[in-house]
Amino acid sequence: MRKILHMQRIIFLMLGCGGLLMLSGCQGENSRLDQQLKDERTVVLGFAQVGAESSWRLSNTQSIKEAASAEGMQLMYINAEQKQDNQIKAIRSFIAYQVDAILLSPVIETGWENVLNEAKLADIPVILTDREIKTEQPDLYRCFVGSDFHKEGKMAGEFLKKKFKGYKEEINIVELYGTIGSSPAEGRSRGFKEVIKENPNFRVICSRSGDFMHSKGKEIMKDILDEYQDIDVLYSHNDSMTLGAIEAMEEVGIRPGKDIIIITIDGEQKIIDALKQGKVNCVIECNPKLGDTIVDLTKRLLKGENIPRTVFVEDMVFTEWDDLSLIAPRGY
Incomplete structure (x- = not known):
């Protein structure tokens, strides 16, 4: 046959x-x-x-x-x-x-x-x-x-717990979400939130979809920076959105990696370069x-x-x- x-x-x-x-x-x-x-x-x-x-x-x-x-x-x-x-x-x-x-x-x-x-x-x-x-x-x-997208999200959360170990103040987190309904976005969000819920001072104040795209990451981050004045952490579901968000931060004088801690997923060369420059704090590889x-x-x-x-x-x-x-x- x-x-x-x-x-x-x-x-x-x-x-x-x-x-x-x-x-x-x-x-x-x-x-x-x-x-x-x-x-x-x-x-x-x-x-x-x-x-x-x-x-x-x-x-x-x-x-x-x-x-x-x-x-x-x-x-x-x-x-x-x-x-x-x-x-x-x-x-x-x-x-x-x-x-x-x-x-x-x-x-x-x-x-x-x-x-x-x-x-x-x-x-x-x-x-x-x-x-x-x-x-x-x-x-x-x-x-x-x-x-394993769920595991990736958990690894991002574990970095955040280690980074802010001993902090008692409220930590405000912005999440740049991937494509809504996609398995990477769902898993990365779920795993991250499962870990950080153990720390009552960790608070996701905003979660918005950038469709894993550089242009949308920049556009959404601009809107978020206009809306929220006290952001401690950016957790981004992929490097393209992260690179766009970094551009948005720098355009208004915010120092990425210092004024706002950045966690990102994928591991592209450009984001590794940003990590080496101190503009990113944690990169979760996705091969x-x-x-x-x-x-x-x-x-x-x-x-x-x-x-x-x-x-x-x-x-x-x-x-x-x-x-x-x-x-x-x-x-x-």
């Missing part, structure tokens, strides 16, 4: 070069399709990425592209531009082309049952990357590969280089092997108290 579907997929691919494949560039597709006709074992993956909103996201995409290419796999890639509807359309196109597996980094956690059921009926396995989904149907996807792990799991899955339901990558914590000269270049 899969062999018949594979030949159907080749026909779809040949006919569809003017459609979906244009999203990732059709130059050179003819030669690759010619090779696929000669070799039925070529694996085709469909990858529905959230977007290209940050250096982290670009590095994440590049990692998956490079890993697939190194294994001789063909990758059909779509940048969803932060829109769930675009990802759903892409998944349906992947199903029509009979890809071997679908990689999905979901914009938000909910609303995937219908389209993932369609993938299940087509016997196409789904691997979630970077972001998770909420569903009462566990068989809609085979594996999640990414960071974007998931490609090798995802491709290896996909290979095992397509061979019929059992794979883990969840694979968490290891994340590190960098603080103002560390020997920052030991931090290796991030590459993103």
